[in-house]
Amino acid sequence: MARLPPTIRCQGRSNCFDCTLRHEMVCSEVTLDELIDFHTGIEDFDYGHGAALFEMGAPTEGVYCIRHGAVKIVKHDQAGNQRIIRVLKKGDIAGIESAFSDHYEHSAVAVGDVRACRVPIEYFRNFVATHGNLQMRLLKTSQATLRETEDWLSExxxxxxxxRTRMARLLLRLKVTADGDRIHRFGVEDMAAILGIAAETVSRVVSDFVREGILVKGGKSFATRYFRGDLPALEKIAREA
Amino acid sequence: MARLPPTIRCQGRSNCFDCTLRHEMVCSEVTLDELIDFHTGIEDFDYGHGAALFEMGAPTEGVYCIRHGAVKIVKHDQAGNQRIIRVLKKGDIAGIESAFSDHYEHSAVAVGDVRACRVPIEYFRNFVATHGNLQMRLLKTSQATLRETEDWLSExxxxxxxxRTRMARLLLRLKVTADGDRIHRFGVEDMAAILGIAAETVSRVVSDFVREGILVKGGKSFATRYFRGDLPALEKIAREA
DNA sequence: CGTGTACTTGAGTGGGCTCAAGCAGGGTGG
DNA sequence: CCACCCTGCTTGAGCCCACTCAAGTACACG
Known part of the structure; x- marks a missing residue:
């Protein structure tokens, strides 16, 4: 925190200069002063396993940049069933789909420990409204999200x-980083809600993978648990018809 | 065609003044002259059952406003399997997700007879680039499409x-108009590709519905066939857990 | 050390899959 | 005009994967 330039008045431990949202936002029209002004009011938050960043239906009050951990984006149907629509990881932005609605379209819930910084929605909207190029950038982001969701759907x-095949595909998508073998370890109920299968089936498949040495469980508490995956093996299974 | 104002140089039978794209585009900044200019170069096309408006991977050359019929938006995975991501109906716009890519993200294929008018992509891009408010409008459209796709996914x-339940939900989404009981009648393979089930299962469920009087087949050729549905009955089945 | 939650594992059932054969009907060519 | 074919749809039989129900286990946390 001490290393942050004093002109950046982040209230938490955020490193605003390293922020994805900043990369998202920066375009030729935006001066550093504006950016500093934009970052005013940003707050840093910690969330424990199961804590909600925001709830579906609540008034939109900010967008969140995920700085650590994984967040599940959840939709509830009228019968009360949960369905996980998307999973956000470090660097992703939560709530941007609802930035121009009055209320959040989904809930965002922490899986394990999560750190995120919140940009108040008025700041965000104002910034977007006053920078023409930004809308174009957001449009492309939105279309990228759409493509991602379609892939999710079709895979x-x-x-x-x-x-077994779908499980392997999911695990590959839950990799913490693009290069490492570390995988976010969701609960069996969560994985069931993603794949649309029974929790027992998830348990059986995961247990198989562990027995076969394809997955290794790590971490103890919900907050810090993870898998290590044999990525080539997972990719092979994922490719099977 | 004769009734169109002569200043509107539509080359086909389009009624540009009644076009969804126009409603999409119109905002305070846009003058009528600009709109007329924009509509220059628009062409009208007919497609028979199974004809492609555009193919995934081909260079983006236009966006299409569906004026009649239904269009399936198809994604191919590496194994060559088809998956129908979305279905467009009268008034929807095809290819807008690819408007800022070099190549189409999906294929768009006619189901039954389709009439659509094509806006050349250079016109579209130019128009968007020169009208700031439009980007915001497109952003909201994109987010609405995202929501639609998520609903599709979760339902x-x-x-x-x-x-049986999922079939009922699909049929309700394939209604030709919001108010009528007429339903786009897709082939069994297509419905299977949407729901991710076997074609035989689709056939069995549809046959059941017909026997129960919930569906009535109409039309003879692929081009003009349709269902009439008992909507209350379908909604009841769709609600079942 | 007890308790609760999450996970594991088993047994039995059933919905949907596969394989396979039969059917309908629109289009084509003789 | 009719026979044929070809494609898409229907229907049956048998099987298997994943579901449900149910009991047992492990482990994090108080």
Whole structure:
């Protein structure tokens, strides 16, 4: 914290200069002064396993840049069933789909420990409204999210594919970083809600993977648990028809 | 065609003044002259059952406003399997997700007879680039499409729900108009590709619905076939857990 | 050290899959 | 005009994966 330039008045431990949102925002029209002004009011938050960043239906009050951990984006249907629509990881931005609605479209819930910084929605909207190029940038972001969701749909929820294959695909998508073998370890109920299968089936498949040495469990508490995955093996299973 | 104001140089039979894209585009900054200029170069096309408006991977050359019929938006995975991501109906716009990419992200294929008018991509991009408010409007459109796709995902592809329930939900989404009981009648393979189930299962469920009087087949050729649905009955089935 | 939650594992069932054969009907060519 | 074919749809039989129900286990936390 001490190392942050004093002109950046982040109230938490955020390193605003390293922020994805900043990269998202920066374009030729935006001066550093504006950026500093924009960052005013940003706050840093910690969330424990299961804590909600925001709830579906609540008034939109900010967008969140995930700085550590994984966040599940959840939709509830009228019957009360939960369905996980998307998973956000470090560097992703939560709530941007609701930035121009009055209320959040989904809930965002921490899986394990999460650190995120919140940009108040008025700041965000004002900034977007006053910078023309930004809208174009956000449009492309939105379309990228759409593509991501479509991939999710077509890869993970193909009912006629074996659970084992879909599980492998999911695990590959839950990698913490693009290069490492560390994988976010969700609870069995969560994975079931993503793949649309029974929790027992998830447990069986994961147990198989562990027995086969494809997955290794790590970490003790919910907050810090993870898998290490044999990525080539997972990719092989993921490719199976 | 004869009734169109002569200043509107539509080359086909389009009624540009009644176009969804126009409603999409119109904002305070846009003058009528600009709009007329924009509509220059728009062409009208007919497509038979199975004809492609555009193919995934091909260079983006336009966006299409669907004026009649239904269009399936298709993604191919590396194994060559088809998956229908979305269905467009009268008034929807195809290819807008690819408007700022070099190549189309999906294929768009006619189901039955389709009429659509094409806006050349240079016109579209130029128009968007020169009208700031438009980007905001497109951003909201993009986010609405995202929400639609998420609903599609969470309602139709829940693996643990019976095929009968998901079929009912699909049929309700394939209504030709919001108010009528007429439903776009897709082939069994297509419906299977949407729900991620086997074609035989689709056939069985549809046959059941017909026997129960919930669906009535209409039309003879692929081009003009349709269902009439007992909407209350379908809604009841769609609600079942 | 007890308790609760999350996970694991088993047994039995059933929905949907696969394989396979039969059917309908629109289009084509003789 | 009719026979044929070809494609898409229907229907049946048998099987298997994943579901449900249910009991047992492990481990984090107080």
């Amino acid at each position: 993970l929820t193909v009912g006629n594919l074996p659970a | 139709l592809t829940v693996g643990n729900l019976p095929a």
